[in-house]
Amino acid sequence: MxxxxxxxxxxFCFGVRRAIDLAEKTVTKNHKVYTLGPIIHNPQEVKRLEKKGIKILNTLKKIKDGYVILRTHGIPFKLHQQLEKNKDIVVIDATCPFVKRTQDIVKQLSTDIENYNKKIIVVVGERIHPEVVALVSYGNGNCTVIENTNEAQNFKKSGKLNIVSQTTQTPKNFNDIVKILKKNYKVKIFNTICKxxxxxxxxxxxxxxxxxxxxxxxxxxxxxxxxxxxxxxxxxxxxxxxxxxxxxxxxxxxxxxxxxxxxxxxxxxxxxxxxxxxxxxxxxxxxxxxxxx
Ligand code: SF4
Known part of the structure; x- marks a missing residue:
C-alpha cells in the first residue's frame, strides 16, 4: 500500500493569489491587458491566463495603451516610473506587499546612505532573479548582491552593512551569510524572508x-x-x-x-x-x- x-x-500564497485575482478581474473587464514578464513563476498558470487574453511582453516598447499588470516580484524602479508617466496606460500593481515592503526598506536605506555616505546595502539572494534585480534598482547604486557563503567570504568593502533578504531565501543561507559578514563588519539586519x-x-x-x-x-x-x-x-x-x-x-x-x-x-x-x-x-x-x- x-x-x-x-x-x-x-x-499558492497570499501574494500570488492576490496577483492572479487582480489579473483575472482586469482581463474580464478590459481588452488590452499586458504583464511585463510572467506575472508569477509558473509557466502553466501563465499560459492559462494568456488564453484568457493577457499578453506577456518583456519590453515596454510594444505597449502604446491599455492595462499593464506588475508581477508579484516587482519591476525595476525606473521602469515603474516610466509606466506611471504614460497617460494612456493604467498600471495595476500586483507586486506582493511583502516584496514591496523590502523595496521600501532598500529605498529608504539608499536615501540614508546618500545623506550620510557611510553604509552599504547587501541583498542576500539570486543575482539574476527578477525580485532581486528590482530590489537592487531601488538601491540607486548602493546595493551589493551576495548569493552564498563563498561570496560572503570574499566580500571586501569598507563601511557598515545593512543586510536585507530576497523574500524566498532559506533562513539557513541568510543566517550563514550574516554570520560570515558579522566577523568583519558592523551589520544591521532586516530579515525580509516571507513567512x-x-x-x-x-x-x-x-x-x-x-x-x-x-x-x-x-x-x-x-x-x-x-x-x-x-x-x-x-x-x-x-x-x-x-x-x-x-x-x-x-x-x-x-x-x-x-x-x-x-x-x-x-x-x-x-x-x-x-x-x-x-x-x-x-x-x-x-x-x-x-x-x-
Ligand atoms: S513574498 Fe511571500 S507572500 Fe509574497 S509572493 Fe513571495 S512567497 Fe508569496
Missing part, C-alpha cells in the same frame, strides 16, 4: 523526514519551489516536477510513502492532477498486490 501525504502548507515561503519550507522539510520520496511541484523558474526541492533533497529522494506528465513510473518502484509539496506559485489545479495520479498509482499497486497474493 502506497502512502501519499501532502505538506500542511503547499501551493509564507518559510512556512512552506518548514512543512516540506518535516514531511520529507517521514517519506521515501518527495515530489516537489512548481515552475522550474520558481525560486521558492527550487528551494523546497533543495531542502527536501537533504532529507530524502526528491524530484522537482512542473506537471503530472513529468512523473516517471520508475521513481515509484520500491517506494512505500510519497510526500507532495508545491511552491507558492503552483496553482491547486496542478497539485490536484498530481494527487489524482498518485491515488491511481496506489489503486494499481493494491490490485497488483492482490493478484500476486
Amino acid at each position: 502506497l502512502e501519499v501525504k501532502t505538506a500542511d502548507k503547499a501551493g 509564507a515561503a518559510l512556512d512552506r519550507q518548514k512543512a516540506a522539510e518535516k514531511l520529507a523526514e517521514t517519506v521515501d520520496l518527495m515530489i516537489i511541484i512548481g515552475g522550474k523558474n520558481s525560486g521558492n519551489t527550487t528551494r523546497l526541492a533543495q531542502i527536501c533533497s537533504n532529507k530524502t529522494k526528491a524530484y522537482h516536477i512542473e506537471t503530472v506528465n513529468d512523473i516517471k513510473e520508475r521513481w515509484l518502484l520500491n517506494v512505500n510513502s510519497i510526500g507532495l509539496t508545491a511552491g507558492a506559485s503552483t496553482p491547486d489545479w496542478i497539485i490536484n492532477e498530481v494527487e489524482i495520479k498518485m491515488r491511481e498509482t496506489n489503486t494499481n499497486k493494491n490490485k497488483q498486490n492482490k493478484t500476486n497474493f
Whole structure:
C-alpha cells in the first residue's frame, strides 16, 4: 500500500493569489491587458491566463495603451516610473506587499546612505532573479548582491552593512551569510524572508523526514519551489516536477510513502492532477498486490 501525504502548507500564497485575482478581474473587464514578464513563476498558470487574453511582453516598447499588470516580484524602479508617466496606460500593481515592503526598506536605506555616505546595502539572494534585480534598482547604486557563503567570504568593502533578504531565501543561507559578514563588519539586519515561503519550507522539510520520496511541484523558474526541492533533497529522494506528465513510473518502484509539496506559485489545479495520479498509482499497486497474493 502506497502512502501519499501532502505538506500542511503547499501551493499558492497570499501574494500570488492576490496577483492572479487582480489579473483575472482586469482581463474580464478590459481588452488590452499586458504583464511585463510572467506575472508569477509558473509557466502553466501563465499560459492559462494568456488564453484568457493577457499578453506577456518583456519590453515596454510594444505597449502604446491599455492595462499593464506588475508581477508579484516587482519591476525595476525606473521602469515603474516610466509606466506611471504614460497617460494612456493604467498600471495595476500586483507586486506582493511583502516584496514591496523590502523595496521600501532598500529605498529608504539608499536615501540614508546618500545623506550620510557611510553604509552599504547587501541583498542576500539570486543575482539574476527578477525580485532581486528590482530590489537592487531601488538601491540607486548602493546595493551589493551576495548569493552564498563563498561570496560572503570574499566580500571586501569598507563601511557598515545593512543586510536585507530576497523574500524566498532559506533562513539557513541568510543566517550563514550574516554570520560570515558579522566577523568583519558592523551589520544591521532586516530579515525580509516571507513567512509564507518559510512556512512552506518548514512543512516540506518535516514531511520529507517521514517519506521515501518527495515530489516537489512548481515552475522550474520558481525560486521558492527550487528551494523546497533543495531542502527536501537533504532529507530524502526528491524530484522537482512542473506537471503530472513529468512523473516517471520508475521513481515509484520500491517506494512505500510519497510526500507532495508545491511552491507558492503552483496553482491547486496542478497539485490536484498530481494527487489524482498518485491515488491511481496506489489503486494499481493494491490490485497488483492482490493478484500476486
Ligand atoms: S512567497 Fe511571500 S513574498 Fe513571495 S509572493 Fe508569496 S507572500 Fe509574497
